[in-house]
Amino acid sequence: DAGVTQSPTHLIKTRGQHVTLRCSPISGHKSVSWYQQVLGQGPQFIFQYYEKEERGRGNFPDRFSARQFPNYSSELNVNALLLGDSALYLCASGPPFQQRDGYTFGSGTRLTVV
């Protein structure tokens, strides 16, 4: 079975531009979460979607948005990019927290804003 698939793997954007990152969860998983990992830090929670509905949102500005499609894949959109948005963006696939199972992460998208 394929794991969590993220695309693209690397991306370079200019300040002020817009970016769309994509994630396909493990087959059968209905939950997708997005995290931002700045160099030298642990991942920070951005969004969680379950069954196409937003179930949680972290402390990120409205420039960050996401959605989940009927096939449970997801997109993370970031508008008006800032230099500080440079980070590894991770997608996590898994059952809801209530099942107390761990999450499976993709390899991430490395975004560099110049």
Added chain:
Amino acid sequence: TQLLEQSPQFLSIQEGENLTVYCNSSSVFSSLQWYRQEPGEGPVLLVTVVTGGEVKKLKRLTFQFGDARKDSSLHITAAQPGDTGLYLCAGPPWGAQKLVFGQGTRLTINP
């Protein structure tokens, strides 16, 4: 404010030595997870601890969840160079629908 504090942040030891990494919080967690992350990859789940006081063993790795569900530890016996990596603790704060991570412990095992 860091909800989960890991210590130490960096650790470099010789092969064969033992080590312990700590993950502490002032908040209660319904469960805590430990992940290991290699450069250029996403975190990989090692274990989930659920019950206060729980101890889980994974070969040379021993994980413990504090009785009050506010802290956890990872102990590695006879460390090997293959144990090198970034170790992250994470968990959903009680009643919250999100996963919070510690800042990580970067472990280097020298041959």
